[in-house]
Amino acid sequence: MQYVVRFWRSALLLAGFVFASTGSAFAQEVRKFNMFYGVTPMSRDIYDLHMTILLICCIIGLGVFAILIYALINHRKSLGVKPAQFHEHQTVEIVWAIVPLVILVIMAIPATMVLTRMENADDSAVTIKITGYQWKWQYDYLDQGISFFSNLSTPLAQINNKEPKGKHYLREVDNQLVVPINEKIRFLITSNDVNHSWWVPALGVKKDAIPGFIHEAWAKIDKPGIYRGQCAELCGVNHGYMPIVVKAVTQEQFVQWVAKQKQKEGKATARSTQSSTQKTYTPDELMALGKKNYDTYCAACHQADGKGIPPIYPALRADSVAVGGTIARHIDIVMHGVPGTAMQAFDKQLSDTQIASIVTYERNAWGNRTGDVVQPATVAKQRQKVEEKFDAKEEKKLKENIKEIKKTNVIVPQNDKAKK
Numbered sequence: 110m111q112y113v114v115r116f117w118r119s120a121l122l123l124a125g126f127v128f129a130s131t132g133s134a135f136a137q138e139v140r141k142f143n144m145f146y147g148v149t150p151m152s153r154d155i156y157d158l159h160m161t162i163l164l165i166c167c168i169i170g171l172g173v174f175a176i177l178i179y180a181l182i183n184h185r186k187s188l189g190v191k192p193a194q195f196h197e198h199q200t201v202e203i204v205w206a207i208v209p210l211v212i213l214v215i216m217a218i219p220a221t222m223v224l225t226r227m228e229n230a231d232d233s234a235v236t237i238k239i240t241g242y243q244w245k246w247q248y249d250y251l252d253q254g255i256s257f258f259s260n261l262s263t264p265l266a267q268i269n270n271k272e273p274k275g276k277h278y279l280r281e282v283d284n285q286l287v288v289p290i291n292e293k294i295r296f297l298i299t300s301n302d303v304n305h306s307w308w309v310p311a312l313g314v315k316k317d318a319i320p321g322f323i324h325e326a327w328a329k330i331d332k333p334g335i336y337r338g339q340c341a342e343l344c345g346v347n348h349g350y351m352p353i354v355v356k357a358v359t360q361e362q363f364v365q366w367v368a369k370q371k372q373k374e375g376k377a378t379a380r381s382t383q384s385s386t387q388k389t390y391t392p393d394e395l396m397a398l399g400k401k402n403y404d405t406y407c408a409a410c411h412q413a414d415g416k417g418i419p420p421i422y423p424a425l426r427a428d429s430v431a432v433g434g435t436i437a438r439h440i441d442i443v444m445h446g447v448p449g450t451a452m453q454a455f456d457k458q459l460s461d462t463q464i465a466s467i468v469t470y471e472r473n474a475w476g477n478r479t480g481d482v483v484q485p486a487t488v489a490k491q492r493q494k495v496e497e498k499f500d501a502k503e504e505k506k507l508k509e510n511i512k513e514i515k516k517t518n519v520i521v522p523q524n525d526k527a528k529k
């Protein structure tokens with residue numbers, strides 16, 4: 110008995126030492142390996158739950174090992190101890206069934222409470238739909254009507270070890286997810302292709318993005334700042350290249366950002382028919398722009414050298430479309446993708462200028478020497494043509510429907526009756 114008392118006294122002392130020294134440099138060093146506290150109620154709940162369960166586990170572990178070591182020392186064979194027999198000992202059997210059960214229930218209570226809070230996304234002020242793509246994220250602000258893609262912005266030169274790596278290597282994006290602080294933000298998480306997972310540790314959010322399903326999560330951030338995360342579900346070769354950057358700002362800054370963003374998107378749609386499409390670029394300008402855009406949006410699959418990763422991602426170097434086909438077909442594939450493959454439709458993701466420069470680049474880079482120069486106006490025209498074509502088709506279908514209805518005489522339009 111005296112051993113047990115002595116053991117618990119030292120265990121408590123040790124625990125006290127660890128807790129008391131949380132400010133020390135050593136404790137800080139150790140805490141780097143722990144989960145961190147985060148900036149939302151959820152992330153703190155998760156942290157506290159983790160620590161509670163860890164503490165219970167440690168106490169159980171210490172208790173079991175203490176008894177084990179005590180028995181090893183005091184009941185060893187060399188002392189001539191005879192093993193006791195516990196067979197059919199009902200009390201012991203009941204105790205060792207009940208005690209773990211009670212411990213499990215004790216652990217389940219706080220865990221269930223945290224889980225229910227985590228699932229409760231009611232009364233949110235902002236709703237953002239998050240869609241995973243190979244390999245980028247799309248953010249739709251459902252109430253504000255804002256929508257954009259968020260791509261990795263680390264230059265390829267850093268990835269290929271041609272430049273020293275930056276501070277936020279592979280953890281930086283072109284368009285950050287801007288959200289207000291002190292407001293409940295609801296995330297609706299889904300995917301366009303394969304399974305991804307939206308994970309931002311500081312927000313306490315980690316949810317799988319699965320095609321055909323919508324998962325819900327929420328965050329209420331209480332500190333402005335930049336919080337970084339990653340895709341946490343192996344989703345293909347560039348799984349490591351789809352980071353998440355959340356920028357939390359004050360409510361006023363958020364309102365301003367929304368206004369600016371809407372203006373920008375308005376301009377983007379206007380851009381496809383006027384202003385910048387009228388601009389004519391020199392071939393050199395298009396090639397430079399094209400390289401930049403290609404490296405950002407296309408190199409993940411088709412590779413910076415245009416050689417692709419056959420047979421999954423075709424080479425564009427000496428390719429039947431990029432060299433052997435017409436410009437119109439090339440633009441068409443970039444705008445509308447190839448359904449059922451990883452080749453996405455880029456018409457909503459890229460401006461006319463971006464598409465024009467990429468197509469020009471693909472037709473003249475890596476030894477592709479078509480000499481073709483594609484201006485934004487060409488892309489704009491093709492965008493409109495597709496819309497026109499679609500309208501004409503719709504119209505034709507409607508007319509046929511009417512004819513069909515007339516033929517079967519289900520409904521006779523008023524005018525026809527009058528004529529008869």
Ligand code: HEC
Nearest residue numbers: 243406407410421422423428429430442443447450451452
């Ligand atoms: C997520 C991977 C991925 C990304 C990113 C991607 N592509 Fe593709 N691309 C594909 C795949 C896969 C195909 C082959 C589709 C098929 O099976 O016909 C393809 C086909 C093509 C083709 C037709 C090639 C041929 O020979 O059929 C062109 C042109 C093309 N992509 C251009 C682009 C451009 C331009 C971009 C960037 C704006 C881009 N791709 C981004 C995966 C991708």
Ligand SMILES: [Cu+2]
Nearest residue numbers: 305306340344
């Ligand atoms: Cu992913």
